[in-house]
Amino acid sequence: MENLYVQKLSVSFDGFKALDIDIFEVQKNELRVVIGPNGAGKTTLLDVLCGKTRPDEGTAFFCDKDLSKLSEDEIVDLGVGRKFQAPTVFTSLSVFDNLMLAIKTDRGVFATLLHRLQQGERRRIEEVAERTGLADVLNVLAGTLSHGQKQWLEIAMVMLQDPTLLLVDEPAAGMSDEETYKTGEMLQDLAVDRSMIVIEHDMGFVRQIARKVTVLHEGRVLMEGDMDEVQNDPRVIECYLGSAMDREQSDAVG
Numbered sequence: 001m002e003n004l005y006v007q008k009l010s011v012s013f014d015g016f017k018a019l020d021i022d023i024f025e026v027q028k029n030e031l032r033v034v035i036g037p038n039g040a041g042k043t044t045l046l047d048v049l050c051g052k053t054r055p056d057e058g059t060a061f062f063c064d065k066d067l068s069k070l071s072e073d074e075i076v077d078l079g080v081g082r083k084f085q086a087p088t089v090f091t092s093l094s095v096f097d098n099l100m101l102a103i104k105t106d107r108g109v110f111a112t113l114l115h116r117l118q119q120g121e122r123r124r125i126e127e128v129a130e131r132t133g134l135a136d137v138l139n140v141l142a143g144t145l146s147h148g149q150k151q152w153l154e155i156a157m158v159m160l161q162d163p164t165l166l167l168v169d170e171p172a173a174g175m176s177d178e179e180t181y182k183t184g185e186m187l188q189d190l191a192v193d194r195s196m197i198v199i200e201h202d203m204g205f206v207r208q209i210a211r212k213v214t215v216l217h218e219g220r221v222l223m224e225g226d227m228d229e230v231q232n233d234p235r236v237i238e239c240y241l242g243s244a245m246d247r248e249q250s251d252a253v254g
Contacts, residue, residue: 002028002063002079002164004049004195009058009068011044011219018044019055020219026165031191033198033206035230036216037240042199043085045216046167049197050082051075062165081163085170087150091143095134095153098142099125102157124160132156132186148179152186159190166196172205184208215240 004026011019019041026032034042047053049060051072060067063078070078090098103121129135132152137145142153151171158166168187172180180202187198188209200206206213206227213230215222217239223230230236 002195004060004062004165004197006045006060007058009045009048009060010056011041011048011053012056018219019048021045021058021221024214024221026195026197029191029193029195031188031196031198031209031211032214033200033210033212034214034216035200035203035206035240036222039218040216040240041219042216043169044219046082046169046197046199049075049165049167050080076161079162079164081158081161081166083151083155083158083166083168083171085173087147087154089142089150089153089157091141093142094139095129095142095145096125096138098153099129099134099138099156099160102160128156128159131189132159133182146179148175148183151175151179151183155186155190164194166190166194168196168198170199170201172200172202180205181208 006021006024009019009021009024010017021041024045034045036042044053048055049062049067051067051070051074055068058068062080065078067075067078067080090101093101100121103124126135126138129138132155134149134152134156137149142150145153155168155171171183171187175183184205187196190196198209210227212224213227214224215230215233215236222235222239223233225233
């Protein structure tokens with residue numbers, strides 16, 4: 001089963017409870033957006049799901065395995081891929097070489113670069129590059145890409161690990177309006193054949209991609225629903241959306 005099912009999950013740091021989730025579930029091939037104020041536990045949730053943080057209690061089942069009991073490498077092998085907020089790419093290498101390094105392999109970095117690509121591997125790189133808006137910059141040095149393109153490159157690198165659950169942390173941060181819109185279209189396309197959890201603060205971007213939204217507050221699930229339900233919930237407006245909308249209006253004026 002490729003559903004994600006989280007139950008009774010808690011994480012504490014120095015006595016502060018960062019996460020206290022009763023139930024959180026994502027269906028196969030579902031795109032779920034998670035929002036909430038800073039400190040709500042959003043990134044901590046992704047950290048638990050990818051094995052970076054161990055929970056104090058609870059379980060997180062995916063493909064009938066409890067992720068909280070697996071190593072980071074075992075979680076990747078199970079089909080969970082993580083795109084972190086800040087892009088980390090090899091800036092001195094071309095986009096193509098970055099993608100070549102991301103293909104699942106037991107070889108080291110230099111051996112991979114010297115490896116003669118099989119036809120199927122090259123096709124796979126070109127296919128992922130096309131889906132992530134990088135087909136025209138494959139021979140460009142990664143360090144010369146725009147911030148948005150670097151984000152797309154890292155998403156493409158994760159995609160080459162063939163994840164069935166993709167975790168994406170604030171993909172629109174620092175992007176232009178055009179890049180943000182293209183990123184939304186890309187994630188919607190990628191979510192056709194995999195489950196996806198996206199953390200985001202940009203409400204315009206959330207409106208573009210959201211099918212179902214989970215709102216976290218003080219480590220707990222405050223509510224879940226479609227965007228209209230979330231926007232009109234008094235608890236969400238009080239704890240988060242009011243300040244988030246104020247920020248959007250301030251940015252628009254500025």
